[in-house]
Amino acid sequence: MSNQEFPIWEVFIRSKNGLEHRHVGSLHATDATMAMENARDVYTRREEGVSIWVVESKNITASNPENQGELFEPAKDKAYRHPTFYELPIELKHM
Amino acid sequence: MKIEDLEKKFQDRIDAGEKIEPKDWMPEKYRKTHIRQISQHAHSEIVGMLPEGNWVTRTPTLRRKVGLLAKVQDEAGHGLYLYSAAETLGISRDEMFRQLHTGKAKYSSIFNYPTMTWADIGTIGWLVDGAAIINQVMLTRTSFGPYARAMVRICKEESFHQRQGFEMILTLCNGTAIQKEMAQDALNRWWWPSLMMFGPRDEESPNTEQSVKWKIKRKTNDELRQQFIDITVEQAKVAGLTIPDPDLKWNEERGHHDFGAIDWSEFWRVVKGNGPLNKERLKARNDAWDNGEWVRDAAMAHSEKQAQKEELKKAV
Ligand SMILES: [Fe+2]
Numbered sequence: 001m002s003n004q005e006f007p008i009w010e011v012f013i014r015s016k017n018g019l020e021h022r023h024v025g026s027l028h029a030t031d032a033t034m035a036m037e038n039a040r041d042v043y044t045r046r047e048e049g050v051s052i053w054v055v056e057s058k059n060i061t062a063s064n065p066e067n068q069g070e071l072f073e074p075a076k077d078k079a080y081r082h083p084t085f086y087e088l089p090i091e092l093k094h095m
Numbered sequence: 096m097k098i099e100d101l102e103k104k105f106q107d108r109i110d111a112g113e114k115i116e117p118k119d120w121m122p123e124k125y126r127k128t129h130i131r132q133i134s135q136h137a138h139s140e141i142v143g144m145l146p147e148g149n150w151v152t153r154t155p156t157l158r159r160k161v162g163l164l165a166k167v168q169d170e171a172g173h174g175l176y177l178y179s180a181a182e183t184l185g186i187s188r189d190e191m192f193r194q195l196h197t198g199k200a201k202y203s204s205i206f207n208y209p210t211m212t213w214a215d216i217g218t219i220g221w222l223v224d225g226a227a228i229i230n231q232v233m234l235t236r237t238s239f240g241p242y243a244r245a246m247v248r249i250c251k252e253e254s255f256h257q258r259q260g261f262e263m264i265l266t267l268c269n270g271t272a273i274q275k276e277m278a279q280d281a282l283n284r285w286w287w288p289s290l291m292m293f294g295p296r297d298e299e300s301p302n303t304e305q306s307v308k309w310k311i312k313r314k315t316n317d318e319l320r321q322q323f324i325d326i327t328v329e330q331a332k333v334a335g336l337t338i339p340d341p342d343l344k345w346n347e348e349r350g351h352h353d354f355g356a357i358d359w360s361e362f363w364r365v366v367k368g369n370g371p372l373n374k375e376r377l378k379a380r381n382d383a384w385d386n387g388e389w390v391r392d393a394a395m396a397h398s399e400k401q402a403q404k405e406e407l408k409k410a411v
Pocket residue numbers: 140169170173249253
């Protein structure tokens with residue numbers, strides 16, 4: 001059983017309350033407990049966070065860049081979803 | 096799409112300043128170059144802990160000990176950030192370790208020099224981290240996303256490394272004559288190897304052109320080296336130390352310092368494995384890996400047991 005590589009975990013950190021968790025990198029650990037401890041040591045040595053999420057990488061489903069077009073292009077020509085699409089008189093100060 | 100079209104599209108993205116992310120299409124050579132460069136950078140951080148680790152138990156004060164420990168711990172962290180960045184390109188951590196341990200992968204040659212006196216530790220922080228910072232600041236804008244992000248994180252931490260080193264040197268320079276002599280002796284030994292950290296001269300660096308085109312490097316070895324020299328000359332003045340190069344002088348016309356010839360035969364000798372400590376460094380890494388095997392096995396066995404216990408609990 002030696003030379004078996006530890007699984008990879010992705011690390012997400014909330015830098016302070018009020019902000020979202022952000023992906024900061026990854027690490028190797030045998031289980032969630034070790035992943036949490038390693039994340040603390042590797043990614044928060046200078047008070048970079050107040051909360052940590054660790055997720056085993058294999059549990060993440062990622063979109064494929066090859067499907068970029070079909071996934072994201074439909075939103076491109078929908079300017080009417082943005083406020084600037086609608087024309088209002090200049091006299092109108094607040095809206 | 097044909098490979099030429101893909102390559103053209105890829106280059107267009109780079110030219111437009113776009114970042115490349117791991118799952119994007121990339122030329123095989125771009126992937127290979129990054130795997131090599133990032134893993135060797137990671138190895139340098141890890142092997143780089145050895146010369147300084149040599150002095151952790153012998154620091155003159157507790158203040159120096161906490162500083163040095165924190166710095167060495169940071170270098171371990173830098174190695175880890177970089178290994179993860181390389182892994183996104185499809186190489187495993189174990190394979191990278193294997194390449195380091197068998198001597199197939201290189202690390203920065205500077206770490207094959209010995210740390211003989213306490214002044215060497217200050218000098219490493221000042222010059223070696225100083226040179227690393229110049230290179231790494233450039234790399235924060237490199238085209239491969241995970242590498243650039245690791246560099247941003249690393250650069251935030253590096254500036255303390257250089258400052259603690261320079262503070263040590265200043266303390267020695269403001270101490271007794273013997274202490275100042277120690278600082279000068281360390282500078283004499285580390286100056287030229289530090290200049291070599293930027294790699295061979297541009298005309299002997301055949302990969303530079305492609306690296307610049309792909310925005311892996313944004314400045315050439317010689318440009319970075321010159322930048323380092325210009326900055327460091329001023330710092331040496333503040334410390335009252337003499338840089339061991341009789342040809343070093345300000346060139347008004349160029350707006351840079353001229354400097355003496357670098358002994359490239361020494362550089363190649365150390366790169367090829369015949370520096371003062373190449374064998375010791377490699378042995379230290381191999382021993383750490385081999386002696387850690389039972390710990391890794393135990394950790395794995397423990398987690399498996401915990402998982403089984405959980406299963407049982409659920410079944411009841
Ligand atoms: Fe570092």
